[in-house]
Each structure stands twice: as structure tokens, then as C-alpha cells.
Amino acid sequence: MSQIKEGSLLWQPDEKRIEQSNLYHYMQWLKQEKQLLFNDYHSLWKWSVNELEAFWESLWGYFNIQANTPYKTVLTKHQMPGVKWFPEATINYTEHIFRNRDENKVAVIHASESREKQEVTWKQLYQDTASFQQTLQNLGVEKGDRVVAYTANIYESVVAFLATASLGAIWSSASPDFGTQSVIDRFKQIKPKVMITVDGYHYAGKTFDRLNVIKQIQAELPSLEATIVVPFLHQNPSVHGLKNVTTWNDAITAESQQVLTYEHVPFNDPLWVLFSSGTTGKPKPIVHSQGGILLEHLKALTFHADLGSEDRFFWFTTTGWMMWNFLVSGLLTGSTIMLYDGNPAYPDNKMLWKFAQDTKMTVFGTSASYLTASMKDELKPGETFDLSALKNISSTGSPLPPEGFQWCYDNVKSDLWIASVSGGTDVCTAFVLGAPILPVYAGELQCRGLGAKIECFNDEGEAQIEEVGELVLTKPFPSMPIYFWNDEDGSRLKNSYFDVFPGIWRHGDYVKITDHGSCVIYGRSDATINRGGVRIGTSEIYRAVDQIKEIADSLIVDIPLGKGESFVPLFVLMKEGQILTPQLEEAIKKQIRTQCSPRHVPTAIVEVPDIPKTLNGKKLEVPVKKLLMGKPVEEVVNKGSLSNANALDFYEQYARETIKLST
Numbered sequence: 001m002s003q004i005k006e007g008s009l010l011w012q013p014d015e016k017r018i019e020q021s022n023l024y025h026y027m028q029w030l031k032q033e034k035q036l037l038f039n040d041y042h043s044l045w046k047w048s049v050n051e052l053e054a055f056w057e058s059l060w061g062y063f064n065i066q067a068n069t070p071y072k073t074v075l076t077k078h079q080m081p082g083v084k085w086f087p088e089a090t091i092n093y094t095e096h097i098f099r100n101r102d103e104n105k106v107a108v109i110h111a112s113e114s115r116e117k118q119e120v121t122w123k124q125l126y127q128d129t130a131s132f133q134q135t136l137q138n139l140g141v142e143k144g145d146r147v148v149a150y151t152a153n154i155y156e157s158v159v160a161f162l163a164t165a166s167l168g169a170i171w172s173s174a175s176p177d178f179g180t181q182s183v184i185d186r187f188k189q190i191k192p193k194v195m196i197t198v199d200g201y202h203y204a205g206k207t208f209d210r211l212n213v214i215k216q217i218q219a220e221l222p223s224l225e226a227t228i229v230v231p232f233l234h235q236n237p238s239v240h241g242l243k244n245v246t247t248w249n250d251a252i253t254a255e256s257q258q259v260l261t262y263e264h265v266p267f268n269d270p271l272w273v274l275f276s277s278g279t280t281g282k283p284k285p286i287v288h289s290q291g292g293i294l295l296e297h298l299k300a301l302t303f304h305a306d307l308g309s310e311d312r313f314f315w316f317t318t319t320g321w322m323m324w325n326f327l328v329s330g331l332l333t334g335s336t337i338m339l340y341d342g343n344p345a346y347p348d349n350k351m352l353w354k355f356a357q358d359t360k361m362t363v364f365g366t367s368a369s370y371l372t373a374s375m376k377d378e379l380k381p382g383e384t385f386d387l388s389a390l391k392n393i394s395s396t397g398s399p400l401p402p403e404g405f406q407w408c409y410d411n412v413k414s415d416l417w418i419a420s421v422s423g424g425t426d427v428c429t430a431f432v433l434g435a436p437i438l439p440v441y442a443g444e445l446q447c448r449g450l451g452a453k454i455e456c457f458n459d460e461g462e463a464q465i466e467e468v469g470e471l472v473l474t475k476p477f478p479s480m481p482i483y484f485w486n487d488e489d490g491s492r493l494k495n496s497y498f499d500v501f502p503g504i505w506r507h508g509d510y511v512k513i514t515d516h517g518s519c520v521i522y523g524r525s526d527a528t529i530n531r532g533g534v535r536i537g538t539s540e541i542y543r544a545v546d547q548i549k550e551i552a553d554s555l556i557v558d559i560p561l562g563k564g565e566s567f568v569p570l571f572v573l574m575k576e577g578q579i580l581t582p583q584l585e586e587a588i589k590k591q592i593r594t595q596c597s598p599r600h601v602p603t604a605i606v607e608v609p610d611i612p613k614t615l616n617g618k619k620l621e622v623p624v625k626k627l628l629m630g631k632p633v634e635e636v637v638n639k640g641s642l643s644n645a646n647a648l649d650f651y652e653q654y655a656r657e658t659i660k661l662s663t
Contacts, residue, residue, distance in 0.1 A: 004442050018437045103123035151319055153319055172273040197227060205346055273285050289479075312335065350379060398523070536597070538621060555571045566603075608651075
């Protein structure tokens, strides 16, 4: 595909679409209820970040938050970290999921490689959650206890989470493709009382039994009192050798009053523990609050994803990625959420597009890499499938290049709202995202989220526009971590986000804020390529390389050599049947020279058997960089956190034979 200029206008919502949006409705509500008049999104955003208390308090009223104990204070202070939101209020997340349910409407659509598409009504979801809540209570689960899940992205996982949160207990989940030690490293830190697990899973047509892994996990979790096994791989899994086991069927048909009860907890009490990817050391256990997540997800999904009761909301994810938590919160809006478990390219690369057609999907959430892969494979989903219900494509995980935007308009649907979004596990949301009332520009994220004081700082900590710098949050935000587990003095949390700019959250991404209020993300700031004092984000290199059709994927790192010099290898994974020829090397260099700059042409181009990635699909730029600088592999990466554990073998050998650098 030919290059498209970044910032080119691709789409604008018409007046009808604007007036039907939830954002427009909220602005009208502010006018009527608060006598606040906003003529556009950016004036609304400025008010939302300059008047934090007034904005978040308005959401409390707009969404009619149900509190058993009312709040008196919106925000205890503005100095970060350590702020508390609505400290007097007591609430329950699950209560807000079910409070406005339409019993006969579909709540969840789920499918997998081994399960046909099934639809579950709100009535069934409520009954199953009530039954499972009773089972957890019978097992002694109370407020503050930890319930963990080693489960696939299936309906049972949603039920288990909602029941856990209803009791004020704390949830944490990992995907069954996580390595044994990776799961133990996560769960052991938080000492769970109950574990829900699948017996195995299917992926790319293959089966993966997990019963022996479950035995190993049980052996390492002395706090564990019960394990509930979901028969996902086998109809009747053999649980011989497992301790204190209950089957899912017994757990869900347990005698129950069929009425959910709700434990109302303080607004700042934990809802779940998410873990960082854990590429080095033990993964960070990041704790989010019931109230902070409730309020932020209501805002992000209602206003920025424009979800309503008629929407069918999908995100391709696993239970080990924060997007699963975000997807489940779609139920807060009354939307139907959709789950798929398996390989998105099995039995072929059109599978998810067919799923979109078959489910009448309205919001298609995916990764930028999935869209660029569809682009490289020259798919034309709009011609192949009926996507008439589709109104939005959202992508995250990495920056969507301008060509990815253009491909969607050319090959999916011409009247389409595309929202590239960015946030992270740290806040369990996107805070640079879309808005249905704004135009779409190629390669740009439409806006900074309401209530999120996102700024771009230079090295001196000065805010800047139309320049590339550090993405920072300069004011408190409700879904920031309330703490890290086992971080009694808060030092680990402080060192993770507030070590560079005191009192300012540094997110670790490189960003540019445009003069019309949109943003461009350039990748991780600690992976920046710096040649001769000129810095460039890795996403810009990948954008150029992605246009070489023979290349499936790539990874680039910058190895400092001292005296201002550096060695910059570009590792390329070739598409099946393709090889790296001298002619292709020259084409790659020309592409980077033309689209980026002559300074950023790589020192070497190296064909590799694989690109190492985390289980959530993020490239291991920094660990590879450290490996090539002479660090031993066990110091730079936890192999259990990788989706392809042997991918680093080549880089280790390359470091020994080619780089010959020391720390």
C-alpha cells in the first residue's frame, strides 16, 4: 500500500451521528442540569481537567451511581501519589452491572475454536452469577479474599468475576497459555483462597491439556482452599490428583436463593489485581479500586466508545490482558459483550471478520497488529462479509499506522469511525482515545480522555504542543493504582511512575499532542532510537517496514557504543516463502531513509526465525536491547511471560557471535 500522509482527514461524523451520541447527550445534560455550555469536545475536555471535582461529581449524577453510604468529598488532594476519591462512599461494582438489566435481552455472546456461538440472556447471566456467588460463600469467600482464575476468555470467567466482585472479594486472572512459573509468580504474591481454572484449551486447531500444570500451581499456593475446574477441553476431565476440587457444573447448580446480594465496600477498596507483563523480575501486582474502575469505565465506554443498550461490543483479548476487564465492563452500559477464545487466524485469517458478520458486531476492538496483518494479506472484509452493523473499529496494543486507517476505509467500510486508543494495565483503561463527535485523521488518536490531564513533557518537564516527548498525567485520575500488593511503603509504585518528574505520572510512552487536540503515540520512550542526537519512536520505523510486503514483522533496537555512536540492528521476520535478499535489504533501507531519515537507516538488517513478544503481543524491545548489551537472558526477561518462549535463543546467539558488547 502506498504511504498516506499522517494527519490526513479521513472521516467526519455527520450531524445526525453527533446528535445521537452519548457525548452529545451528556453535553446537553450539563447545559440543563449544571448550566454549563460547551460547543465542542475540546472546551469540554479543558473543563473536565481544570475542574476535576466538578467533572467527576457530574458523572456521579449523570450515571446515577448507587452508593449505600453517600460521599462528602470528591477528592482528598491533588498531589500525587496517595489521593483518594469519594472516600466516604460505599458501592458495589456488580450491583451496577445488573441494576438496569433487561432480562430477555442478550447480555453475552461467546464462541471459541471448540464451542459454537452461544447467546446468554441477562436473566441467565444473573442466575448463574447468583449461583456461583452462593458457591463462593459456601467456600468461605468474604470481602478482601482473593479469587484467581486460570481461565480462557469464556462465559464462565465473566460469571466467576461478577460473583467475586459482588462479595467485595478481589479478582485476578491469567490466561491458560501462560507458563506455569509465570502463573505462580503472579498468584503466589496475592495468596488466593479459591482458584477457577479450565482443564485445557484449544489454539490453532491443537489441544493443550493443563491438568498437570494445575497440580503444580496448587502445590505452590499454600493459601488455596478450593479449586473449581471448568470442563473446556474435556467433557468430563479427570481431576484425580487435584486437591479440594469442585466442578463448574456443581458450582453453578449449587442450591441458591437465586438472588444476588451485594457487599458494599469503600470506593477505594480493591476490585482486582492486574499484573504487569513481568518481562523482568516478578510481575508488578497493580491494584485498582471498585469505585475508580466503575466510574472510569462508565465514562470511557459510554462517551468514548459510545456504547449503549443496542450495541454489540467485542474486543479480541485473553483473560491475561487488561482489555478483558475493559470488555467485561461493557456490561455497565447495557451493551451485549462478545467473547472469542482461540487463534484469530484459525482456520484462516478471515475468522474474526466472519465473527463480526455472524454476531452483527457494532464495535470491533482488536490490536493494531491484527489490522496491519489483514492489510498485508490484502483482505477485503467489506466485500467478503456483511458488516452493515459495524459502526466502529477500535485498536490498541501498539500505534495503528496511517496506512492501517486508510485500509479500513478502503476495505472494511467507508462510513466508519476508527478509534486508535492508548492506555495500559497501569490504569486499566485508555486515556488517549476516540470520540464519536470528532473527525478521524490518519495515524492520530482523536483526543485526550475526559478527566485525564494528559500532557507532553520535554526533558526539562515543560509542556509542549506539536513536539514529541514523554506522555505524562499531571493531575489525579480515578483508575490509577490504589497501591501495589505487598508494597507497604509505596516505594515500588512511586519508583514506577513518579521517579522522573516528582508528583507527575510518567507513563513511559512517547507522544505528540497536535495543535487540534489529537495525539500521536510513537512507542515506548525507553526504546527510542537516538542517532546523532535525533530521536525517533520505534513505531515510525515499523510503519516504514510494514509497507514491505515480504516482511511479516520486525523489531529494532539502539545499542549505545559510547562517544555518541550506536549500533542499530533491524530484525525482520519474513513472510512464509520469502527470504532476505541484498535487493530487499536495499529496499528496506530506502524505505526508512525516505520515510524517517537517513540517520535512522539501521546498521544491520538481520533475518530472524521469530520476533519475541509478551503474552499480550507486545514486542520485547528493551529486553532484546539489554540482551545485546551483554546482560544474561535470565536477568533481562522472565521466559514465562513470553508468547514464544524460545524466540530469544537466536538473539542470545547473535549477541555472543556478532555484538560482543559488555555492560
